[in-house]
Amino acid sequence: MTILLAEPDPAFEPFRLLDRDGSLRDEAAVEPDIAMVEEMHEAMLRARRVDERLLSLQRRGDLGTFAPVKGQEAAQIGSISCIGDEDWFVPSFREMAAALWRGQSLVDLLVATAGWNEGLATRQDARNLPPAIPVASQLPHAVGIAHAGRLRGEESVVLTYFGDGATSEGDFHEALNFASVLNAPVVFFCQNNGWAISTPRARQTGSRTLCQKAHAYGISAAQVDGNDLLAVRAVTREAVRRAREEGRPSMIEALTYRMEVHTTADDPTRYRDDDEVEKWRARDPINRVQALLKARDQIDDEMIAALESQIEDEINKAWDDAKEQIRELEDGVPDAIFDHVFREPTAELDRQRDLFAKLERRDDG
Amino acid sequence: MTILLAEPDPAFEPFRLLDRDGSLRDEAAVEPDIAMVEEMHEAMLRARRVDERLLSLQRRGDLGTFAPVKGQEAAQIGSISCIGDEDWFVPSFREMAAALWRGQSLVDLLVATAGWNEGLATRQDARNLPPAIPVASQLPHAVGIAHAGRLRGEESVVLTYFGDGATSEGDFHEALNFASVLNAPVVFFCQNNGWAISTPRARQTGSRTLCQKAHAYGISAAQVDGNDLLAVRAVTREAVRRAREEGRPSMIEALTYRMEVHTTADDPTRYRDDDEVEKWRARDPINRVQALLKARDQIDDEMIAALESQIEDEINKAWDDAKEQIRELEDGVPDAIFDHVFREPTAELDRQRDLFAKLERRDDG
Amino acid sequence: MNDAADKNGMGRESAGNERHGKTMVEAINRALREVMEEDERVVVIGQDVGVDGGVFRVTDGLIDEFGSDRVIDSPLAESAIAGVSIGMALNGLRPVAEMQFSGFSYLAFAQVEGHAARLRWRSRGGLGVPMVVRMPYGAGVRALEHHSESREAFYGHVPGLKTVIPASPRRAHALLHAAIRDPDPVIFMEPKALYRSFREDLPEAPDEAEIGRARIVQQGEALTIIAWGAMLRPVLKAAARLAEEAGEVAEVIDLETIAPIDAPAIADSVSRTGRLLIVTEAPLSYGPAGEVAMRAIEGAFFSLRAPICRVTGWDTHVPFFAREQSYLPSPQRIFDAARELLKH
């Protein structure tokens, strides 16, 4: 009759649609919207190339620290493609692919990564937040945004991103609990990429799955193959629908892998084996979509090459523009550090700004 | 095949042994250790009377704010009786019944509640922590104590208490996750008394049961009738055994009820109905044990009356002693506020103490 | 003291059945009610702020008037209360979040420091976080551990935050209006020792209150005494005695806005009086007095005739209530310090 001390639940079964060779697992079930898949494929490829460029620019000293996205393109594009302009994108710090999809300018990204605050200038109406560096700290914001939208009579949904490591932080839990109690229309999208810097998923938490944690708050959840673009999109669409139509939060755990360094300050050879990386290389999310599109005769190698070179041009152009903008910033007034601390500068800040200007003049003279 | 968005788990079945009329639910299964039940009954009764006295002393201005225990005696005594001197008691702020069981002096309790820090003087070797006021903040300590004990080769177990409201705090989650990852021998004992000040359990969190939250960390858990002394003890013993022998944490959710004000600063008529209180009065944990003992011919009304008067004497004596001690403290040096900030007073604190003494002398003169 | 206090906008002691005017609790409640009536973007969120009306009754009745959508009884989680409020502010609302006691606000500090104070700056002005975080603070009400701290310096030291402390019902009313109107995050610390200790009549429309301005409570020439919150009352007592016993009239300034600090007001007064005494109930070391002193030094050093003096709490925790008064600056300590200063 009674369970004395009930054991934790069994594992979830991760949801999959696309096999590694690009064939659909259940051909009959879901015929994908091929135009959409093409668009997503392009976005994934662009993100991959931008990532590589950022890395090489960083390595030669032109850019500062950043967190590469390589390997997680399907998780990000498959999910972000499910929300619209009226919805909100609340990222963590590794969501470059999703941010580009949402219209983030590549030039701004480069300017920010080169160490200029101006690169994060945010359009007031864009419904995209800038990156949140403190792990899990953005999750309560997502709940508040969603709740405010609901109170103001909107149908908008909030899609927020975080990693496996983030699920250990108090803010993750407090946010999920609030979302459940408030019925906030939030989709909590976890990119479980296996590692939080050097901490493997298995040492991060004792639970069998991360999405199981949602159940602790009465939130429904799914585990999904995060390198399977179609599966990610299918699950996210359902979660977005529930949020929009039923006002219910959900959590999705996308099983994926960080192929690169944690950030450019990291050396992953200290904590993980090449074998593991190689195993995941075989599950590359871009290859899988390309295989599908090829199987459907939607692309061939020539078209891919053309796309690649178009992306390269875009990136070259963006970097040229960014360098131009950086030169202008370098020639500009350094007292921009006093801007935007408050909407209206306070008398005290103006005093400090004046003092700063006086000192700068002295430095020059 | 695949669950797209899995719904949260069903509720647990709370564990019960003792029916409301004092009869055992399954006579054959567990014949209680009657001597132990008598001891626990006495402790519950003592806690109840101490609680009442504290309240009346507070109401007439002799004591400060405190959090009454009334209604939760079985939850506390049934659990605390499962650990020994080598184990640790890590309370929250409402564990007066458990603290008395662990040897807390009634005089000290009165002195502390009268506003004197001296009442919390802790014996270095007692393995009982003083109350932790910030909700859930004691839970990580429990994990650290347990882990240290394990590292030092001890077999000791840590039993820590918290409320339903505490399960919303980040510290609760971080502590459970750590306990799971470290395999710390901790029993997390939740007294779900239905309310966190004015917040009912249902608005505190969306999960069906609180102990379900433990599963999110791979921790086994049980819900138990918290007003059923025998059931609480049975479940806690099993959890303590697992912690000690298998080095595994568990969580217990005891369903109980706070019969009194949240603290003496609270007015529960603002947020809850008398009906609810009356419903729970019928489930009084002390009545239930007394019914059992009477059914077993272990006590009668006369013996109860004798016990009551013995307890009253104890309390009277303790209050007399406390008043005596308070008079001494009042006559003592007020610079005790500088004691114990550090083990060795710093030069700076000594300077401040001297200044204080000088000012005091001036005040007198 | 009653008369002096009255003259100086410090209201009168509430005594017996006297029911003139409003307590600070009532004044804050009224300000909340007024802004919620006039601006439907304003929402209140916190533990027990709804049905219970707040553990100090500051939000009493709001849920009946404005409903549970706008008066949100939250789960027990300070970080999320702040973080969810930040989200609501980003999406068009004007949350007024309550920390039940300032001693628990540290749980929300990472959200406040890391996001509320930074989002406008991070987004180069694109986003803003118009929110108020209310919190009762300070000693003197016989409370439990963690319920009596005074740590305005923590908030004052965070760029991007404004921190305000009212010292009377009328100022609380005016300042809370200003705080909620402010487009940026404001930490609104309420000296709980003053919640019900005296009453003041409130004007129909709230007084104008400018965040960032100190307030001269009593003009004088002998020395400048700067305080805020609950410390203003022992300061006025000491000042009254000083006038009576020594014929010396102190200038008493209510700093009111902790940050951004009103440096000109400090310098101006000290350059007239030549002496400065700062009174706070925070612990001594790295407390707020140091900043006030530096502003006097930077703006009026050559007028100083005596060492700047501070009367503060000690570098100890606030003792349990039996010894609370030994921790707190008393009128006597303030009086003595002023006398000492006047010897120079």
Added chain:
Amino acid sequence: MNDAADKNGMGRESAGNERHGKTMVEAINRALREVMEEDERVVVIGQDVGVDGGVFRVTDGLIDEFGSDRVIDSPLAESAIAGVSIGMALNGLRPVAEMQFSGFSYLAFAQVEGHAARLRWRSRGGLGVPMVVRMPYGAGVRALEHHSESREAFYGHVPGLKTVIPASPRRAHALLHAAIRDPDPVIFMEPKALYRSFREDLPEAPDEAEIGRARIVQQGEALTIIAWGAMLRPVLKAAARLAEEAGEVAEVIDLETIAPIDAPAIADSVSRTGRLLIVTEAPLSYGPAGEVAMRAIEGAFFSLRAPICRVTGWDTHVPFFAREQSYLPSPQRIFDAARELLKH
């Protein structure tokens, strides 16, 4: 500067292939290794401190030597890292917890303020929390947002905590030994700009270091300059230029212990020099300079010949790295301020 720095125990710049001496990272690593060898109660806990050796390599190799029981790779949860460490300290261990960056330490602040700093006091001496919380802090390494703050004043303002900042490899080595030996909680803030910027030879046995004592780095008569952590190097640069260009020799003091502050050392120096300049990279308002200034005023007011001056960060967030140097006090700003002081 190299020579001056060398003479003053500030080591020499690490340049090219030169491999004499140890960096601060190596010095801290060595101190940890030594105490762990000598005292098996010492355990290290934090994110990535084990297999990875810490994101700055401060704990490099410790897990190989002492095993994963004593070098604990923790989940990503600052509050629990502090709280679990408190528990371990209560049960006989001596944890050295790492916050990966001081900017994330606010998540643990409630545990540190509410328990680490209070348990001895709360239990009237029955319990104690001998733990060290290490955290890299400060700007100057081209890091991301939240990775460059300097908020020692927060910790300095908490009774029951000691807060220490080493300014060189050798001092780091000595002070970490002292911090771990201390029976009470010590916040050990590591200026990450100095982690690898210069090297110093370490003695066989660690130098004696007394927590609570400031250190005269350079004796002088013209003025007193007080700084700590990474600011000591621009201060020494400015002082060298001052000597060269103006023939004025500054007394340079490394405060080293933020709390409890060494008031006598401050008063003593200022009473000899009559002038005080304080340099910190924290934001101006309510920053640590105010406390240093008050100690000079309380102990040496009548020796002061010029207003106490502070050169600090601004009341802004630390800008992204392209403008980081505009935020930080530079040798030029320090030099100018000193010249200004010397005009009086």
